[in-house]
Amino acid sequence: MTLPRSPVIAASAVSKRYAGAPAVQEASLALRAGRITCLLGPSGCGKTTLLRIIAGLERADEGEIRAENRIIEARNVFVPPEARRIGFVFQDLALFPHLSVLNNVAFGLRALGREERRSRAMTLLERFHLADRADAWPHSLSGGEQQRVAIARALAPGPAALLLDEPFSGLDGDLRAQVRDFVLSGLRESAAAVLVVTHDPEEAMLLGDELVLMARGRIVQSGTPEECYFRPRSAAAARLLGRANLVPAMVTGGVASCAFGMFPAGGFGNGPAVAMLRPDALQLEPCGIAAEVIDVRFGGSHYEVRLRAQGQEAVMHLGKEPPTPGEEVRIGIEPSRAALLPQEVAAD
């Protein structure tokens, strides 16, 4: 148990409107040194705007931001981006085409002497396994290499916080996973507080020590990936992290029951609620509830089985031996992968 350190960046109730339309509404978040926070949300939910406000590339209409206990953004305070000690990795990377890889990384180190600049930049290039490309031009690098140069450049001045805007969106499939693992270890070595914006839930959970979920300009939940995945606070939060079956449920005496089975209701009081069942919360159980198989699809690592029971539909993931459509199966609920939502937030 480490002592709770004060956050490096603390944004509170930040709001921003564009031409009257709200982009960010009363968003609050905290970034801590050495921790990676992922800001996850659909396109256009305001996450990039929030990131740009923290960096000072955009002004907030309301709210306050502190960095290392100094106010950097408030109604009458604006610290320009160059004085914030915050690094930024842009979605298009924004490498300077007129500078070599080494000079790109050294760009932010002008306070140092010539030799020191060079050696500091080389150290970073080594950390990101780019030392042999130091004299190359950015356009001659592969996508993954460019990615790493952009991150090394942002880390070079030793920022207190590093913000990354969709850093892996330009990469595909396998390469994306490779670069991500690679960058993760590079980021861990720096003590900076890191905020990564992404719209890919899997990436957010793999990368983040903490998640911040955003929808329609508002932050809907924050917490560890497990908390957010298994204990979403609303339907919107649940859907952000992957498929979720939302089924009407009734709580009686600490037990929730719905069309697909029963599970412990935790602290929920008696009455109607909504069950949030991840596709892997549904399992075949010889003495479970009867459900009709409507459709079966092969998804690579699993089969996706669409079920109907008592007029409700749900999707289940099965590892092997899929049933055939029209067949009747018996199913139950794995309690650790199911959650209850109050009825009023389930409609979000």
Place this chain on the structure above:
Amino acid sequence: MALSSGAATAILSRRRPVARNLSGLQWLALLAALVAALPLSGIVVTALSGPGAAIPLHDLLRYAWTSAWLAVLVGFITATLGTTAAWIVVMQRFPGHSFFCWALALPLAAPAFALAYAYADLFDPAGDLRLWMRGSLGFDLPFEIRSIGGAALVLSCAFYPYVYLAMRAAFLGQSVSALESARMLGCSPRQTFFRAALPLARPALAAGVALAVMETLADYGAAQFLAVQTLTTGVVRSWSVFGSPAGAAQLAVPLLGAAALLLWVERSARRGRSHDAAQIQPRPLAIEQLHGARAAGATMFCGLLLTLGLLLPAGWLLASALAHSPDLPRLAQAALNSLSMGAAGALVTTGLALALALGAARLPLAVRIASLGYATPGAAIAIGLLVPAALVWRIVPAGAAFWVGLCLLVCAYAARLMAAALEPIDAGMARVTPSMIWAGRTLGRSEMGAAFFVQVPIARASLLTAGLIVFIDVLKELPATLILRPFNFDTLAVIANNYALDERLGQAGLPSLLIILLALPPTIWLSRKIAAARPGT
């Protein structure tokens, strides 16, 4: 992917910058706009300050009618010549093709008045050519060079490259599928040109012709020498002969109006062009290899254009210059003056255009003012500067008068040519994405620092291009220099004009040739660079 990141960039660039007050960069841009605005407002102020009508209305109407008629003729001829040349060079291969690609732009090195001197001499009714024709061939050309028609021909030879360059770029970037669709829908190659390629390139045609017409309205030296009384010759004459700045300014006001109209045409044409540039297919055009008579015809057509625009007049001037003994010390001094003014004009104008490029994102009016300055004839700009000049003269000591005069002249060049320098700089700056500037900011540079360590180095090649364009235009500039130059300060253009007005054409030939010789290397460099560039790079 490319599409979505492009859209993201567009959104980013639309976002408002951080600072809410004017930043240092924006103050610099404002200063640049002020330099351009000063003579423009000066024209209006001077025109209003004079007696009710310093110029009789019927004179003004006559001048305006001549200017308009000349503009229409030059517009029509340059459109035909420039479009034909561009189409041949882009779509067909023939002997000399790669040479003509860039060489067809070379007449831009020759001032229009040099062409006027040469052709007036060549086609003089009492000249050797006409005498020989009457004597040996027994007939004469039904043609008077000192007329509106003659002036239109001379100016068209000088200005067709504006249309050629615009149309060449448009044809290179045209959609292959549009041409192929036309063929599939039953058009012959000829019909494809008239019904698909030409209509598609209409924005470029409008922009190119607008430039040629702007230059026509701005011309003083050629029209004056060919005895065609236009608004611009009227401006210079009412100032130099009648000593009436107000009269000159009243003639300049319709020119200012015409400039605004042409600018509007050129800008709206440009918007259309950038619109279909987004739909370019990256497939190569169907190039036709010409043989036999058609190949010879293409080579001859291009050769004829280059001959009429540059080789013939330059050769004639050379021949007549060799027959006279030049006043070498005077020529050398004038050449030095021309070079110095060219260099100073290029430095100041490029600097101000750079300030506009860096700081005018939130001051679109500043760019529009600079463009209006470009469309306005130099004579009008100079008249507009007389009012502010008078204020300055009152406070400077007599000893500094010479240098103040030179500064005013550089101001006039800057006001007139800032937009011409801005265009390549803007194109160079287009390589800098908004996020590169922001990256510079988050890496510890101020707004000014990011401008000078990110934007300027990335766009530095375009600064040279801009400087050379201004340098060439300053060398060729006549009316503004004539009006604003300090006493006894002669440039090559000024002494060429003085000799020509004294009907000493042999003497006028050499300074004109020197201008061509000085302007030719940068023109060659620029046109080869343009010819090598692919659309979209």
